[in-house]
Amino acid sequence: xxxxxxxxxxxxxxxxxxxxxxxxxxxxxxxxxxxxxxxxxxxxxxxxxxxxxxxxxxxxxxxxxxxxxxxxxxxxxxxxxxxxxxxxxxxxxxxxxxxxxxxxxxxxxxxxxxxxxxxxxxxxxxxxxxxxxxxxxxxxxxxxxxxxxxxxxxxxxxxxxxxxxxxxxxxxxxxxxxxxxxxxxxxxxxxxxxxxxxxxxxxxxxxxxxxxxxxxxxxxxxxxxxxxxxxxxxxxxxxxxxxxxxxxxxxxxxxxxxxxxxxxxxxxxxxxxxxxxxxxxxxxxxxxxxxxxxxxxxxxxxxxxxxxxxxxxxxxxxxxxxxxxxxxxxxxxxxxxxxxxxxxxxxxxxxxxxx
Amino acid sequence: xxxxxxxxxxxxxxxxxxxxxxxxxxxxxxxxxxxxxxxxxxxxxxxxxxxxxxxxxxxxxxxxxxxxxxxxxxxxxxxxxxxxxxxxxxxxxxxxxxxxxxxxxxxxxxxxxxxxxxxxxxxxxxxxxxxxxxxxxxxxxxxxxxxxxxxxxxxxxxxxxxxxxxxxxxxxxxxxxxxxxxxxxxxxxxxxxxxxxxxxxxxxxxxxxxxxxxxxxxxxxxxxxxxxxxxxxxxxxxxxxxxxxxxxxxxxxxxxxxxxxxxxxxxxxxxxxxxxxxxxxxxxxxxxxxxxxxxxxxxxxxxxxxxxxxxxxxxxxxxxxxxxxxxxxxxxxxxxxxxxxxxxxxxxxxxxxxx
Ligand SMILES: CC(C)[C@H](C(=O)O)[C@@H](O)C(=O)O
Ligand SMILES: CC(C)[C@H](C(=O)O)[C@@H](O)C(=O)O
Numbered sequence: 001x002x003x004x005x006x007x008x009x010x011x012x013x014x015x016x017x018x019x020x021x022x023x024x025x026x027x028x029x030x031x032x033x034x035x036x037x038x039x040x041x042x043x044x045x046x047x048x049x050x051x052x053x054x055x056x057x058x059x060x061x062x063x064x065x066x067x068x069x070x071x072x073x074x075x076x077x078x079x080x081x082x083x084x085x086x087x088x089x090x091x092x093x094x095x096x097x098x099x100x101x102x103x104x105x106x107x108x109x110x111x112x113x114x115x116x117x118x119x120x121x122x123x124x125x126x127x128x129x130x131x132x133x134x135x136x137x138x139x140x141x142x143x144x145x146x147x148x149x150x151x152x153x154x155x156x157x158x159x160x161x162x163x164x165x166x167x168x169x170x171x172x173x174x175x176x177x178x179x180x181x182x183x184x185x186x187x188x189x190x191x192x193x194x195x196x197x198x199x200x201x202x203x204x205x206x207x208x209x210x211x212x213x214x215x216x217x218x219x220x221x222x223x224x225x226x227x228x229x230x231x232x233x234x235x236x237x238x239x240x241x242x243x244x245x246x247x248x249x250x251x252x253x254x255x256x257x258x259x260x261x262x263x264x265x266x267x268x269x270x271x272x273x274x275x276x277x278x279x280x281x282x283x284x285x286x287x288x289x290x291x292x293x294x295x296x297x298x299x300x301x302x303x304x305x306x307x308x309x310x311x312x313x314x315x316x317x318x319x320x321x322x323x324x325x326x327x328x329x330x331x332x333x334x335x336x337x338x339x340x341x342x343x344x345x346x347x348x349x350x351x352x353x354x355x
Numbered sequence: 356x357x358x359x360x361x362x363x364x365x366x367x368x369x370x371x372x373x374x375x376x377x378x379x380x381x382x383x384x385x386x387x388x389x390x391x392x393x394x395x396x397x398x399x400x401x402x403x404x405x406x407x408x409x410x411x412x413x414x415x416x417x418x419x420x421x422x423x424x425x426x427x428x429x430x431x432x433x434x435x436x437x438x439x440x441x442x443x444x445x446x447x448x449x450x451x452x453x454x455x456x457x458x459x460x461x462x463x464x465x466x467x468x469x470x471x472x473x474x475x476x477x478x479x480x481x482x483x484x485x486x487x488x489x490x491x492x493x494x495x496x497x498x499x500x501x502x503x504x505x506x507x508x509x510x511x512x513x514x515x516x517x518x519x520x521x522x523x524x525x526x527x528x529x530x531x532x533x534x535x536x537x538x539x540x541x542x543x544x545x546x547x548x549x550x551x552x553x554x555x556x557x558x559x560x561x562x563x564x565x566x567x568x569x570x571x572x573x574x575x576x577x578x579x580x581x582x583x584x585x586x587x588x589x590x591x592x593x594x595x596x597x598x599x600x601x602x603x604x605x606x607x608x609x610x611x612x613x614x615x616x617x618x619x620x621x622x623x624x625x626x627x628x629x630x631x632x633x634x635x636x637x638x639x640x641x642x643x644x645x646x647x648x649x650x651x652x653x654x655x656x657x658x659x660x661x662x663x664x665x666x667x668x669x670x671x672x673x674x675x676x677x678x679x680x681x682x683x684x685x686x687x688x689x690x691x692x693x694x695x696x697x698x699x700x701x702x703x704x705x706x707x708x709x710x
Contacts, residue, residue: 083544091545115583117472136512141548151516153552157491161506187596189438190446193496197508223603224612227582228470241542245600248578257579 003036005307008067008272012046014281015291015339016073022293022343023071023300026316029351030304034312041067047077047085047281056088061096065271069303072276073296077283087139094132097271099264101167102132102243103174103302104278106230106250106260111325114255116227124230127178128250129171130243132264134163135194137240159194159239164201166267171237172209181234182206184216185242198239222246227253251278258292258330261299263306275303285331289338292331294320297346312350319349358391360662363422363627367401369636370646370694371428377648377698378426378655381671384706385659389667396422402432402440402636411443416451420626424658427631428651432638442494449487452626454619456522457485457598458529458657459633461585461605461615466680469610471582479585482533483605484526485598487619489518490549492595514549514594519556521622526592527564536589537561539571540597553594577601582608606633613647613685616654618661630658640686644693647686649675652701667705674704 009024011017024040031037045060053059064070075085093099106128108114108121140156175182184202188195199216206214217225219242225232226249238246251260260278277295285291297320305313323346328336337345364379366372379395386392400415408414419425430440448454461483463469463476495511530537539557543550554571561569572580574597580587581604593601606615615633632650640646652675660668678701683691692700 083547086544087547113472115472117468117470137545139545139547141546143548143552149516151552153514153548155512155514155546155549157510157512159508159510161504187599189441190492190494190596190599191496191510192438192442192494193498193508194510197498197506220599220603223578223600224607227607241545244542244545244575245578248575249604252579252582 003309004039005036005069006039006067007041008064008070009040009042010045010064010070010072011042012073012075012281013048013077014074014283014286015279016046016075016281018286018289018339019277019291019293019296020071020073022339022346023296025343025347026297026319026350027300029347030309030312030316033315033351033353034309036309036312045089046075047080050085051077051079056085057092057096064093065097067272069307070272070274071300071303072274074277074279074281076281091137091139093274094264097266097274098268099132099271099274100163100267101170101265102130103263103265104128104130104247104250104260106254108254109259109321109324111327112255112259112330114253116253119227119230119253124253126230126233127174127235128243128247129167129174129235129237130247131163131167131238131240133240134158134160135240157191157194157241159197161197161201164198165205168201168205168237170265170267171235172205172212175212175235176209179234180212182212182214183233183236184214185219185222185236185238185246186216187219187242188216189218194239202237219246223249226250247278256330257295259294259298259324261295261302263299263302265306273306275299275306289340290332290335291339292327292335293339293343294324297343315350315353316346319346322349358664359394360391360424361394361422362396363419363425364395364397365400365419365425365427366397367428367430367636368403368432369429369638369641370634371401371430371636373641373644373694374632374646374648374651375426375428377694377701378651380698380702381652381674381705382655384702385664385667385671388670388706388708389664391664391667400444401430402435405440406432406434411440412447412451419448420452422627424662425627425629426655426658427629429632429634429636431636446492446494448629449619452629453621453623454487454626454629455518455622456525456620457487458618458620459483459485459602459605459615461609463609464614464676464679467610467614467685469608471608474582474585474608479608481585481588482529482590483598483602484522484529484590484592485602486518486522486593486595488595489513489515490595512546512549512596514552516552516556519553520560523556523560523592525620525622526590527560527567530567530590531564534589535567537567537569538588538591539569540574540577540591540593540601541571542574542597543571544573549594557592574601578604581605602633611685612650614649614653614679616650616657618654618657620661628661630654630661644695645687645690646694647682647690648694648698648701649679652698670705670708671701674701677704
């Protein structure tokens with residue numbers, strides 16, 4: 001019997017289709033070698049699609065929902081008003097599919113240069129777990145006396161115990177299978193109500209996971225510790241807005257958006273999880289073969305791990321890391337290979353078995 | 356006739372008194388050389404004072420208010436519950452004295468190593484201007500159903516046109532005397548109401564400062580640009596919470612909290628401005644002579660510039676930069692000199708005139 005999974009593929013805009021194409025080639029190789037299969041449905045969405053049809057998330061929700069996981073390329077085009085796709089697609093998907101945890105590994109891959117002087121791969125091996133549905137992302141804001149000198153703009157952050165609990169519990173479980181350390185990142189001295197609730201949940205759940213050591217770092221101090229003492233962190237759990245900010249810093253440390261990936265996990269099995277490279281659609285280099293597909297391929301590795309194909313996941317990751325280490329530059333003409341050549345090389349390495 | 360200024364000196368806790376002591380020695384030297392004078396009043400406040408008396412900002416408000424500027428050391432002690440001093444002193448002062456702009460220069464000083472590989476001083480010469488009285492710092496939060504599974508914690512960010520305008524106007528004027536570039540940092544695609552108001556104010560004021568070029572960067576993307584392409588920025592203006600976060604990243608780039616300084620400026624002359632090093636009270640090394648007084652001395656330079664003693668300000672800064680470049684390590688036993696020796700060296704250099 002062969003394991004079969006149903007996959008929604010959402011290439012999107014710009015370099016999205018090129019890098020997703022590479023990821024699918026690598027997936028073919030992984031299926032051939034590890035003996036599982038996927039049924040794939042490509043779904044049109046993104047800036048181009050929106051400009052042509054006016055459709056955002058609502059129109060593809062049902063099509064996406066029937067799959068076990070979503071492989072996502074990238075979205076965005078200068079012709080679409082900023083905020084439209086973010087709120088009308090990305091945030092809608094996170095909310096409607098209750099993708100409660102946004103999981104971003106921060107690791108140094110050998111051969112990928114970090115801009116942090118003296119940082120070595122052994123000192124940087126963490127996962128940032130970001131609450132992905134609430135906080136300041138609930139979209140509650142209002143403006144009073146608009147257009148007058150006394151305008152007031154209010155913006156609300158809503159934090160529920162249920163929302164925090166599920167992501168903190170997930171983070172504890174993740175830590176249990178790793179170095180058993182969980183760090184809460186917040187700004188409890190200023191955002192007192194929200195901060196107290198976050199701290200309370202961490203303290204309460206810590207009692208259920210006595211093997212896991214917990215600590216706390218303010219979000220501003222995190223900007224210090226993340227680049228300078230990353231060895232201090234195993235699993236970091238944080239709120240939606242702080243997670244948005246510190247994971248970009250995490251990506252800097254890793255050597256750039258090109259190799260950074262994220263999983264938007266639905267934790268209760270009611271809807272699919274989504275896997276994506278963190279880089280944008282880079283319309284300026286689309287079609288040139290200059291994009292590095294490693295981010296997309298590493299997000300495929302996260303997807304395979306999530307489906308339970310752990311061996312395939314590890315092989316895809318190892319092959320990507322190996323090829324990354326051989327590239328003279330991470331992207332552009334200087335990469336020495338085209339996007340599809342990099343993809344083919346990683347696929348071949350997965351098919352043949354990595355040394 | 357000699358210019359005379361009245362100065363409140365607030366050494367605070369931990370290493371605060373040692374480094375402020377050095378700054379005052381340097382001030383003596385600057386007065387001797389540049390022919391101005393200060394009347395100084397030392398004011399007891401901080402963690403130790405709070406533990407002994409229960410007094411926070413309210414009790415020293417009048418004493419502080421009668422001065423033209425405040426030189427601040429640092430506050431904090433593990434024995435004081437986190438949040439008490441932050442909210443009861445620091446934030447109270449910013450609010451009650453309407454210190455509307457928190458100004459933090461981000462520069463590389465020659466000889467102070469930056470952790471960012473390949474970054475050179477000519478590429479990093481910016482000032483971050485943080486709104487300092489409102490946004491998420493207004494202290495408006497509430498909790499519903501506390502202690503139950505359905506707890507909700509709400510946290511509000513309040514942004515007024517008046518509050519934003521004064522700090523953005525200040526930032527434009529600052530840019531006018533520099534490279535004439537102003538960047539707004541926010542998260543307008545998510546925090547729509549607040550973001551629109553910020554963007555609107557920047558757009559409106561830009562019409563008054565046609566020589567200043569403006570642009571916009573999301574706070575998450577700022578984590579990328581700040582360390583990797585700092586040459587892109589001249590003056591960055593941002594909200595209270597984002598400013599708290601990105602200025603710590605700015606301090607990382609500069610080589611650490613030891614050399615980072617900030618000015619909390621009252622912009623309407625109704626109350627004193629406050630000048631401080633960004634480092635904490637470091638109780639673990641207090642009294643050992645291991646603290647580097649450079650941050651405090653550079654904050655004195657900001658204070659002198661604010662009072663209008665530009666020549667003295669430049670001399671203090673130049674002397675500090677020179678001595679910084681001679682230290683084998685930035686702090687600790689390896690600094691090669693004690694705190695007071697570093698202070699004396701900088702003072703001597705100011706008195707004798709820096710080469
Ligand atoms: C595109 C945007 C809505 C999104 C966010 O703010 O969450 C992005 O920055 C991210 O981190 O996934
Ligand atoms: C001490 C704390 C209240 C303060 C802040 O959050 O503003 C500090 O981090 C700062 O940046 O000055």
